[in-house]
Amino acid sequence: MDYTITEASKLxxxxxxxxxxxIEKLSDLHNHIVVKNNNKYIDKKGLEIIKxxxxxxxxxxxxxxxxxxxxxxxxxxxxxxxxxxDFVIDVNLFTSMQTTYTNSxxxxxxxxxxxxxxxxxxxHRQLNVKDTxxxxxxxxxxxxQRLNENNQVLLQxxxxxxxxxxxxxxVKKNWWEKMFT
Numbered sequence: 001m002d003y004t005i006t007e008a009s010k011l012x013x014x015x016x017x018x019x020x021x022x023i024e025k026l027s028d029l030h031n032h033i034v035v036k037n038n039n040k041y042i043d044k045k046g047l048e049i050i051k052x053x054x055x056x057x058x059x060x061x062x063x064x065x066x067x068x069x070x071x072x073x074x075x076x077x078x079x080x081x082x083x084x085x086d087f088v089i090d091v092n093l094f095t096s097m098q099t100t101y102t103n104s105x106x107x108x109x110x111x112x113x114x115x116x117x118x119x120x121x122x123x124h125r126q127l128n129v130k131d132t133x134x135x136x137x138x139x140x141x142x143x144x145q146r147l148n149e150n151n152q153v154l155l156q157x158x159x160x161x162x163x164x165x166x167x168x169x170x171v172k173k174n175w176w177e178k179m180f181t
Contacts, residue, residue, distance in 0.1 A: 002034060002041035012051060021111060022050050 009016045023029055023040070032046030042050075 002043050003047065005040055005042070008042050008047055008050070011047065012054065014054065019050065021115075022053055025111070026050070026053060 003011065005016050005019050009019055012019070019042075023033060026049060029042075029046050029049050032043045032049065034041045034043070
């Protein structure tokens with residue numbers, strides 16, 4: 001059964017944005033995505049891949065309190081006493097957890113940087129569209145103003161013609177016409 005992104009987000013109790021990020025990030029997931037009518041659908045195996053990825057991320061988050069406790073317990077051995085085996089295991093565990101945690105943080109930082117870059121690109125694209133719209137409106141306004149000026153000139157010319165014709169009519173009448181009109 002295929003699930004829409006919205007259905008998958010509700011099932012996994014995560015946001016749709018997180019699912020889209022997982023689709024971009026996880027190459028194993030690409031074979032489990034189907035696009036129908038401009039909608040993306042994820043099959044059951046794809047949901048399992050996302051769930052596994054989320055569990056790994058959660059596992060890294062769970063290491064943090066344990067790492068903090070191990071760091072507090074750590075004190076350098078300055079005496080001549082032999083090193084305790086449990087201590088060596090704890091240091092190895094600490095190193096392993098620290099590496100995992102560092103890698104997880106680096107992935108999160110990279111995702112945030114990519115998101116920021118995409119947002120900047122989107123904003124630049126929107127700005128270019130707005131600039132184009134403003135230019136179109138400016139051109140239309142200029143055309144409108146020129147047409148208005150032309151109309152004013154034509155109106156003034158027609159008024160002058162009317163005055164000229166009225167004056168010409170009154171001048172051409174001879175004294176007979178003036179008397180009987």
